Structures are given as structure tokens and as C-alpha cells.
Amino acid sequence: MKLIYDPSISTYDFGPGHPFRGDRFPLFIEFIRRREEPFEIVGHLGDPPSLEDLLAVHSSEYLNFIKRKSNMGYGMISMDTPVFRGMWEAAMSLVHSSLSVVRVALEEGLAFGFGGAHHAGINYGGGFCLINDIAVAARWAQRRGKVESVAIFDHDAHHGNGTMDIFYEDDSVLYISIHQDPTTIYPGVGFVRQVGKGKGEGFTVNIPLPLGAGPKSYQMAFEEVVKPIIESFSPDLLIAHGGSDPHFLDPLTQLGQTLSGLWSIGKWIFELKARFKAELLISGYHPEVRNWGWLSILRGCSDLEIDYNPLDIEGKAPVEDENVIRRSRLVVDDAKEILSRYWKIS
Numbered sequence: 001m002k003l004i005y006d007p008s009i010s011t012y013d014f015g016p017g018h019p020f021r022g023d024r025f026p027l028f029i030e031f032i033r034r035r036e037e038p039f040e041i042v043g044h045l046g047d048p049p050s051l052e053d054l055l056a057v058h059s060s061e062y063l064n065f066i067k068r069k070s071n072m073g074y075g076m077i078s079m080d081t082p083v084f085r086g087m088w089e090a091a092m093s094l095v096h097s098s099l100s101v102v103r104v105a106l107e108e109g110l111a112f113g114f115g116g117a118h119h120a121g122i123n124y125g126g127g128f129c130l131i132n133d134i135a136v137a138a139r140w141a142q143r144r145g146k147v148e149s150v151a152i153f154d155h156d157a158h159h160g161n162g163t164m165d166i167f168y169e170d171d172s173v174l175y176i177s178i179h180q181d182p183t184t185i186y187p188g189v190g191f192v193r194q195v196g197k198g199k200g201e202g203f204t205v206n207i208p209l210p211l212g213a214g215p216k217s218y219q220m221a222f223e224e225v226v227k228p229i230i231e232s233f234s235p236d237l238l239i240a241h242g243g244s245d246p247h248f249l250d251p252l253t254q255l256g257q258t259l260s261g262l263w264s265i266g267k268w269i270f271e272l273k274a275r276f277k278a279e280l281l282i283s284g285y286h287p288e289v290r291n292w293g294w295l296s297i298l299r300g301c302s303d304l305e306i307d308y309n310p311l312d313i314e315g316k317a318p319v320e321d322e323n324v325i326r327r328s329r330l331v332v333d334d335a336k337e338i339l340s341r342y343w344k345i346s
């Protein structure tokens with residue numbers, strides 16, 4: 001199974017003291033090489049994104065703004081996203097990464113790599129995101145005539161407000177996200193009632209889980225909402241993305257996932273029916289959990305088992321108690337009621 005990695009993406013780095021450092025990518029590659037994991041590591045493929053590829057998603061004003069800031073080398077894109085010199089080139093490397101993963105997926109059916117800047121919208125950046133590589137890759141595949149329908153399954157702990165906005169009125173791209181309750185975390189949107197607009201109505205699906213939600217809540221959300229909707233949408237291309245930030249040890253989030261729970265997400269992706277599938281990794285703010293979490297997702301996506309308990313953490317997850325399950329049940333039932341206007345879900 002191919003895992004796309006080019007060292008240039010390590011330049012995507014907000015600097016010392018920031019939770020998002022570019023070393024996460026080479027550290028993970030080193031980690032899986034050391035473990036002799038069965039992934040074939042290959043560099044970026046094909047051309048980097050063209051201006052037309054970027055303009056299919058972002059406004060030219062916004063692209064020029066990022067380029068200008070990148071040359072200046074100081075300032076802020078948003079409160080949590082400082083400017084750094086060369087950020088344009090770094091963002092292009094991340095987009096090239098996602099394009100490469102989708103290129104390989106279209107040839108081989110399934111591919112893995114790095115990307116997932118889901119907070120970047122048509123006209124804005126933030127949440128450590130500059131250019132929405134997921135949206136550019138989805139549009140790239142559509143514009144090349146390679147695929148018509150694309151489903152984006154966002155399993156990051158945060159909601160992908162940028163991706164949602166980009167495709168909010170589009171019925172050719174289904175955006176579906178499981179995330180932490182947006183009243184408790186950035187970016188503060190991603191509610192069940194946000195279902196899309198115009199011809200895109202019904203093609204945005206949000207499942208905001210309560211604090212502490214872990215494997216059981218995720219399973220409920222996946223089996224009762226995500227899976228039936230993706231299967232009835234029947235996408236040509238599925239782009240799934242996320243990372244280790246739903247893990248209970250992640251310092252930026254308050255969910256209750258475990259490594260085996262992250263593995264299950266991967267396994268569900270492996271089992272979903274789509275002609276072409278890509279999995280992109282990016283998030284995770286606890287360095288060791290990130291390596292193990294990313295590996296767990298990739299092993300799930302590759303139909304490989306896991307048998308490790310690193311740092312002796314697996315059995316120490318906080319109990320996903322009745323209260324959490326009951327609140328997840330309410331969210332899932334609410335989502336089913338609202339989305340049953342558009343999809344056959346019982």
C-alpha cells in the first residue's frame with residue numbers, strides 16, 4: 001500500500017511553541033520505518049497544483065493575500081495561525097501531497113498520505129489551515145473528468161468549517177463529519193441542522209458528539225448515519241481525513257477515543273464501498289499518541305490488525321459512561337430525523 005511522503009511538507013511549520021510543527025511528518029515516517037510497517041513510501045507525484053486548480057476552490061484575492069503574507073514573513077492569518085516566511089510554498093507542498101494521494105488512489109484504488117487543512121475556506125484561513133488541500137484534490141479529480149461524485153469523510157476531532165462552506169451548495173460533493181460538540185471547541189460550527197443549501201441541501205452531514213465520546217459513540221454515528229448515507233450516495237471517490245486528535249490523551253480536544261477506536265475508523269473506511277479511496281492524516285497534538293494513532297488508522301484502512309498497547313495507555317481510557325452514550329444517542333437520533341428527509345436511513 002502506498003504512503004505518499006515528500007520531505008518538503010515538513011516546511012509546513014508554525015514555529016517553536018506552536019502546537020502544529022512540521023516535524024510530525026518525518027517523525028511518523030521514521031516511526032513506521034523503524035517498525036518495518038508494510039507501507040511503500042513514495043514522493044509527490046505529477047505536477048504541483050496549478051493556479052486553476054487553486055482557483056477552483058479559493059478566490060484570487062485570498063490566494064494573493066497568502067502569497068503576500070508569505071513573502072512578508074510576519075503577521076497573523078487568524079488568532080491561532082501566525083504567518084511564517086515561505087508559508088505559500090509550504091501550503092503548496094501540502095496541496096501537492098493530497099493531489100498525489102488522490103492520483104495514486106485513482107490508479108490503484110486506495111492510497112494514503114498527509115493533508116487535511118479543513119478549516120481553510122474560499123476566502124479565509126485559520127485553525128492552522130491556509131489552503132484547503134482536500135477541496136482542491138476533490139475538485140481536481142472532478143475537473144479532470146476522472147470522477148463525478150466525491151464523498152469527504154472528516155473524522156478529525158474538529159469540524160471542517162472550510163470544507164463545509166466550500167461545498168455547502170454543491171450536490172456533487174458530500175461532506176460528512178463526526179466531531180466534538182462545536183459549542184465546546186474551535187471552530188464553533190458543525191451542528192446537525194447545518195445540512196447544506198440550494199441544490200446542496202442534504203449533502204452536508206454533521207454529527208457533533210459530546211465531550212468524552214469514544215468508540216461506542218463513534219460506532220453509533222458511523223453505523224447509523226455515516227455508512228448508510230455514504231453508501232446511498234455511492235461516490236466515485238472517497239476522501240477520508242483526520243488524525244489522532246479524537247484520542248483521549250490529545251491536549252487540544254476532549255473526546256474519548258482510543259487507539260483501537262481509531263483503528264476501527266480506518267477499518268470502516270476500508271469497508272466502505274467506493275471505486276477510489278484516499279486517507280489523509282494531519283492532526284494530533286500529543287507526539288507519541290500521534291504516531292500510534294496515525295498508524296492505527298492506516299492499519300485499519302489496510303485491513304491489518306493491531307496488537308500493541310504503547311505507553312500502557314489502551315486500558316486507561318476514561319469510561320465512556322451511560323451519560324455520554326445517552327447524549328450521543330440524542331445527537332445521532334436528531335441527525336437521523338433531520339437527514340431522513342434526504343436519505344434512506346432508519
Ligand SMILES: [Zn+2]
Nearest residue numbers: 156157158283
Ligand atoms: Zn483537529
